[in-house]
Amino acid sequence: MLCSDLDGTLLTTKSDVSHFTVSxxxxxxxxxxxxxxSARMPKSMKYVQRDLGIDEQPIICYNGALVLDGKxxxxxxxxxxxxxxxxxxLAEKNNVQLGIYCNDEWYVEKDSERVQKEIRYTKANPVFKNTLETILDLKKRKLGAHKIMLMGTKQKVDIIFPILRNSLGNILHFYRSNDTLIEVAPKSVSKLSAIKLLLKKEETLANVIAFGDNYNDLEMLKNVGCGVAVANARHEVKKTAKHITLSxxxxxxxxxVKGHLII
Structure with missing residues (x-):
């Protein structure tokens, strides 16, 4: 089984795989x-699946909080x-914007440069809605968030990140995906825990090759049989990986893949 992160890893541009990768x-x-x-929502992963011709395979979304096999x-x-x-x-107090994700739904309160980047990069469109209304609607439907994304300036994110970890770090994972973004996932899941769900009876983690670049890939790369970091990966990720490939x-x-898996 080959497992790959998308952004900064498999995707050559901000949103697409190259013809060479497809080949x-x-x-x-x-x-x-x-x-x-990926940390992405399903619809932002399925177009990559189609490009690669692997529509029949399961996908691991939201850092493992949602695993789908077709429908x-x-x-x-x-x-x-x-x-x-x-x-x-906490976000309101620190003037940081929230993005709330549930299944294939994405909610933000207002448009911004960051939101427009997400639309371009992930090929998905949000619903613009008051955050409190979104929370009440999810509660009414007996749902929650598969992922939360906090968006702000580096200065604001630097301030709120330790506050969040101190307040809720016992039940939630907080990842700095870059200087201006924090991604939040349930503590009980990870990319690794999701991969374990997809192993066949005769398989172990030793049968898995995984590729990644960021903090939320660390556990995955450390525990599979062959963890590979791309050259643009964070320093800690490259230290953990068994191999380092090109960016x-x-x-x-x-x-x-060409050098190690194709005979």
Missing amino acids: QISKIKEQVRIILV KEIHSIFIQIDALSQIHL NIEDGVAHF
Whole structure:
């Protein structure tokens, strides 16, 4: 099983895989299951699946909080409404914007440069709605958030990040995906825990090759049989990985596949 992160790893541009990557994956996809593993929402992953010709494979969304096999839900766990409300209050106090994700729904309160970047990069459109109304609607439907994204300036994110970890770090994962973004996921899930759900009876983690670049890939790369970091990965990720390949913009995943998996 080959598992790959998308942003900064498999995607050569901010939103697409290259023709070279498609060609190399096509040479192994009959022998190796290709599983996309991302913090993205389902619709922002499925177009990559289609480009790679691996529509029949499961996808791991929201850092493992949602695992889908076609329309079948294999696993789903939410950030509960109480925690979501606490994060909303802290975000308001620190003038940081929230993005709330549930299944294939994405809610933000207002448009911004960051929101427009997300629309371009992930090929998904949000619903513009008051955050408190969104929370009340999710509560009414007995749902929660698969992921929360906090968006602000570096200065604001620097301030709120330790506050969030101190307040809710016992039940939630907080990742700095870059200087201006924090991604939030349930503590009980990770990319690694989701990969374990997809192992067949005769398989172990030793049978898995995984590619990544960021903090939320650390556990995955450390525990699979072959963890590979792209050259643009964070220093800690490269230290953890067993191999380092070229950067994402140099088709690092595809070159590793060509050099190690294609006979």
